[in-house]
Amino acid sequence: xxxxxxxxxxxxxxxxxxxxxxxxxxxxxxxxxxxxxxxxxxxxxxxxxxxxxxxxxxxxxxxxxxxxxxxxxxxxxxxxxxxxxxxxxxxxxxxxxxxxxxxxxxxxxxxxxxxxxxxxxxxxxxxxxxxxxxxxxxxxxxxxxxxxxxxxxxxxxxxxxxxxxxxxxxxxxxxxxxxxxxxxxxxxxxxxxxxxxxxxxxxxxxxxxxxxxxxxxxxxxxxxxxxxxxxxxxxxxxxxxxxxxxxxxxxxxxxxxxxxxxxxxx
Amino acid sequence: xxxxxxxxxxxxxxxxxxxxxxxxxxxxxxxxxxxxxxxxxxxxxxxxxxxxxxxxxxxxxxxxxxxxxxxxxxxxxxxxxxxxxxxxxxxxxxxxxxxxxxxxxxxxxxxxxxxxxxxxxxxxxxxxxxxxxxxxxxxxxxxxxxxxxxxxxxxxxxxxxxxxxxxxxxxxxxxxxxxxxxxxxxxxxxxxxxxxxxxxxxxxxxxxxxxxxxxxxxxxxxxxxxxxxxxxxxxxxxxxxxxxxxxxxxxxxxxxxxxx
Numbered sequence: 053x054x055x056x057x058x059x060x061x062x063x064x065x066x067x068x069x070x071x072x073x074x075x076x077x078x079x080x081x082x083x084x085x086x087x088x089x090x091x092x093x094x095x096x097x098x099x100x101x102x103x104x105x106x107x108x109x110x111x112x113x114x115x116x117x118x119x120x121x122x123x124x125x126x127x128x129x130x131x132x133x134x135x136x137x138x139x140x141x142x143x144x145x146x147x148x149x150x151x152x153x154x155x156x157x158x159x160x161x162x163x164x165x166x167x168x169x170x171x172x173x174x175x176x177x178x179x180x181x182x183x184x185x186x187x188x189x190x191x192x193x194x195x196x197x198x199x200x201x202x203x204x205x206x207x208x209x210x211x212x213x214x215x216x217x218x219x220x221x222x223x224x225x226x227x228x229x230x231x232x233x234x235x236x237x238x239x240x241x242x243x244x245x246x247x248x249x250x251x252x253x254x255x256x257x258x259x260x261x262x263x264x265x266x267x268x269x270x271x272x273x274x275x276x277x278x279x280x281x282x283x284x285x286x287x288x289x290x291x292x293x294x295x296x297x298x299x300x301x302x303x304x305x306x307x308x309x310x311x312x313x314x315x316x317x318x
Numbered sequence: 319x320x321x322x323x324x325x326x327x328x329x330x331x332x333x334x335x336x337x338x339x340x341x342x343x344x345x346x347x348x349x350x351x352x353x354x355x356x357x358x359x360x361x362x363x364x365x366x367x368x369x370x371x372x373x374x375x376x377x378x379x380x381x382x383x384x385x386x387x388x389x390x391x392x393x394x395x396x397x398x399x400x401x402x403x404x405x406x407x408x409x410x411x412x413x414x415x416x417x418x419x420x421x422x423x424x425x426x427x428x429x430x431x432x433x434x435x436x437x438x439x440x441x442x443x444x445x446x447x448x449x450x451x452x453x454x455x456x457x458x459x460x461x462x463x464x465x466x467x468x469x470x471x472x473x474x475x476x477x478x479x480x481x482x483x484x485x486x487x488x489x490x491x492x493x494x495x496x497x498x499x500x501x502x503x504x505x506x507x508x509x510x511x512x513x514x515x516x517x518x519x520x521x522x523x524x525x526x527x528x529x530x531x532x533x534x535x536x537x538x539x540x541x542x543x544x545x546x547x548x549x550x551x552x553x554x555x556x557x558x559x560x561x562x563x564x565x566x567x568x569x570x571x572x573x574x575x576x577x578x
Contacts, residue, residue, distance in 0.1 A: 075433070075576065075578050076578040079430050079437065080434075082430040082433070091450050158558065159550075159551040159552075159555045159558065160547075242577070249436065249439045249440065250440065253439035253440045257513070257514070260514070275449060285446045288442070288446065289446045292439060297434075300437065301577070304577040
C-alpha cells in the first residue's frame with residue numbers, strides 16, 4: 053500500500069507546472085525591476101561590451117559559470133556525504149560531538165575557515181594540496197582534482213550544518229512516515245536549490261581566496277576597472293539572480309510533479 | 319520564569335560582566351601605535367611576558383593593541399549588524415502590512431518582491447550595489463549603505479514570519495526568532511564585506527577588517543587572527559545560545575515555502 057509522505061512544513065499548495073512558470077516569470081520581472089530601480093542611470097547591461105575583457109559581458113560571465121558550477125556541485129556532494137555520515141554517527145551515540153561540530157561551523161565565517169584550511173592543509177603542513185589556482189591547459193580531471201579539494205571542502209563545511217539538520221529530520225521521519233532514498237534525494241536537491249544563493253555568495257569569497265577562476269573571481273577582476281564596467285556589474289547581478297531563479301524553479305517543478313504523483317496515487 | 323529563560327538571562331549577564339571587565343582591563347587606544355613597536359607585531363603577554371609591553375592579547379601588524387581593537391571592533395561590527403537588522407524588521411513589517419491589504423494583486427506583487435530578493439546572492443548584491451553606487455551619488459556613507467542593503471536582503475525572512483501566523487501575539491514570537499537568526503547571518507555577511515575592505519573604514523576596527531589585516535602576517539602573528547575570530551565566533555555562539563534558550567529548537571533549515 054502506498055504511503056503518502058506529509059508535505060514539509062510551510063509549503064504552500066502547488067497546483068501545476070504552469071503556476072510555477074507564471075510565478076517564476078513574475079519573479080524574474082521583479083528581479084529586473086529591483087536591479088534597475090537600485091542601479092538607475094548606470095547604463096543598459098544587456099550585452100554591453102566590457103572594456104576590461106574586450107568582449108560582450110554576458111558571454112564572458114557565461115564562460116566563467118562552469119568552474120563555479122563545478123565547485124558548487126562538488127561541495128554539494130561532499131556536504132551530502134559528510135552530513136549523512138555525521139547524522140548516522142549522531143544516531144550511534146555521538147550526538148554531543150556532532151552537535152558541537154555543527155554549532156562550531158555555524159559560528160565560523162567562511163573566509164576564516166578558508167584561510168585556516170589553506171594554512172593547515174596546504175601551506176604549513178604540506179599535504180601536497182595546492183593553496184590556490186586552477187590547473188592550466190591542457191587540463192585533465194585528475195589534474196584539476198587537487199585544486200578543487202580545498203575550495204570544495206570549505207564550501208561543503210559551510211553547508212554542513214544545514215545538511216546535518218536535514219538528514220536528522222529525515223532520519224526521524226517527516227510527518228510521521230519514513231523517507232525513501234528517492235524522496236530523500238529529491239528533498240536534498242530542493243534544499244540545495246533553496247540555499248543556492250547563499251552558497252553562491254560564499255563561493256565568491258572562496259574563489260577570491262583560493263584564486264579559483266570562476267564567476268566569483270570574475271567579480272573581483274571586474275572590480276579592478278569598475279569605472280569602465282558599471283554596466284557589466286549590473287549584468288552580472290541580473291544574470292546570476294536569473295540563473296539562480298531558473299534552478300529554483302526547476303527544483304520546484306520536481307517538487308510539484310512529485311506531489312501531483314503522490315496525490316494521484318492516493 | 320522558566321529555567322530556560324533564567325539560563326538565557328544568566329548568559330547575557332555573564333557576557334555583560336565579561337565585556338565590562340575587558341573594558342576595565344583595557345588601557346590602550348584602539349588606533350594608537352605602541353612606541354615599542356619596531357615593525358613586527360608584539361606578542362600576547364602569555365606568549366612572551368617581557369616583550370608584550372602590557373598588551374594582554376598582543377598587537378596587530380601596526381603595533382595597535384588587539385584587546386582594545388577587538389572591543390571597539392565588536393562595538394562597530396555589532397552596531398552595524400543591529401542597524402541592518404532594524405532596517406530588515408521595519409521593512410519586513412511594512413511589506414507584510416501591505417500584503418495584508420485585501421487585494422489579490424497587492425499580495426501577488428509582495429510575494430514576487432520577496433521571492434526576487436531571495437534570488438540575489440547576498441554578498442554579490444551588496445558588493446555590486448556599493449561599487450555601482452559608490453563614486454558620487456548613492457552611497458556617501460558605506461556603513462549605512464551596507465546596513466540598508468543587508469536589511470533589504472533579510473526583510474523577506476520577517477515578511478514570511480509575519481505571514482505565517484494569523485495573530486499579532488503569535489507573530490511577535492516568530493518575528494523575534496527570525497530576527498535572532500537573521501542577526502547571526504547579518505553579522506557574518508557584514509564581516510565578509512568588511513574582510514574585503516568595503517565596510518568600516520580603516521583605521522577604525524571591525525571584526526572583518528582586523529581579520530583581513532591579520533591574514534598578511536599570519537605566519538609570524540597568529541594571535542592577530544585568532545583573537546578577532548574568537549570574538550566574532552563567541553558573539554555568534556552567544557546569540558544562538560540565547561535564541562535557542564528563549565525560543566527552543568534548532569534552526570529551521572528546510573522549512574522552505576515556495577522557491578520561486
